[in-house]
Amino acid sequence: MEENNIIQVRNLSKSFGDLQVLNDISADFKEKQVVSIIGPSGGGKSTFLRCLNLLETPTAGSVIFKGVNLCSKIDINEQRQKIGMVFQHFNLFNNMNVMKNLTIAPMRIKGKSQEEAEEKAMSFLRRMGLEDKASSYPSQLSGGQKQRIAIVRSLMMEPDVMLFDEPTSALDPEMIGEVLDVIKQLADEGMTMLIVTHEMRFAREVSDRILFLDGGKIDEDRTADEFFDDPHSPRLISFLEKVL
């Protein structure tokens, strides 16, 4: 095992009934690397991401996170604390205000004091210019604000890796920028990230490496520039022709 591989995916397959969504995927993800996953709808991108923290249980294969096989009999809750996840539809806890959304997990799971958790939450909010939203409920926020808060909620747990599942797909166009800026900032700070996205320019700008996932298989796995400038797979070439 290489030292700095944070996630190793081995022969991962996932089927829903008769439908095989992921077909024998293997890949390694290095620490501090930003990897984007691109591909047509229904190609298995989201399912792949959701298998990495076992929101979907793989049908076969294994996901090894920091040397721990998540598919074996381990306490998955403990491992999930170290894997942040950001959803397309934000999924902020609707019954809690922003501050509670940010502090409940650190307090309940990590045993942080309320004071400590709130101080940390406040400093995050201040950095995002959202400090006046601390006592707002999710329904009072715009999509962009919700998503930025959702990112902070994950960061509050000090994760080792962040998974983004189409973080801007449900946003109005004018709000996409503010969310992408936050993700970019995280990349600059050295956060390990896997991002499923349809934002091609953003992917090229922020990623060290891009995967093309189609038909449940990784069809291309290159550095960001090679991916766009010198694609090999014919399916990727036709995909890029359509979207660029």
Added chain:
Amino acid sequence: MGFFEQIIVLLERYYPYFLDGVKNTLIIAAMSVMLGVVFGTLMAIMRMCRIKPLRWLAVAYIEFVRGTPLMVQLMFIFYGLPMAGITFPDVPWIPNFSRFMAGIVAMSINSCAYVAEVIRSGIQSVDEGQMEAARSIGFKYGESMRLVILPQAIKNILPALGNEFVTVIKESSIVSVIGISDLMYGTNGVIALTYRSLPCLAIAACMYFILTFISSRLIALLEKRMKHGRK
């Protein structure tokens, strides 16, 4: 004598029959919904749990109870169970206790099935993403339920439970057929004494309406309160 005068005279002379009936109707409805909520919650948990036989049992119970008439269930409990050797005990200080018990048990068994469905749909109406977010951050299933899902589900469940109470008030009129002195039974008593069926039934209808109207207003008030509580 005109219709309204008849009603006034009937009320003047026989109001204890009606009031006693209202009291018993309310007791039966409240007890049935209370027991229905307790057992309906258990049934809803069984209905959603991972152990398949328990789930099947709950589904069978809910479908069967909702698919058969309350009248049949009542008769089954009141006449059928004693034949099988199961009787409700009589207690000296509450008259007609065993009848009451049979009525309340039948109504509760019925209400339980409906409440179970109310609770299940309340929980399932909470967006799946809420559970996923809670689990992905590291909360256990139980914690996610308690901290995130149930507080949101309760907002859907409480108003529907209120409606169930209103329904039970109305449907409880059926227990009069086994001789429980509820509002309908009292009304029939007054009819037997006076032969004035139309005004008596009008009085009963009004009283049922007042009960259900007040209940549903109270529920609406509660609902509004909760909406203000958190947006």
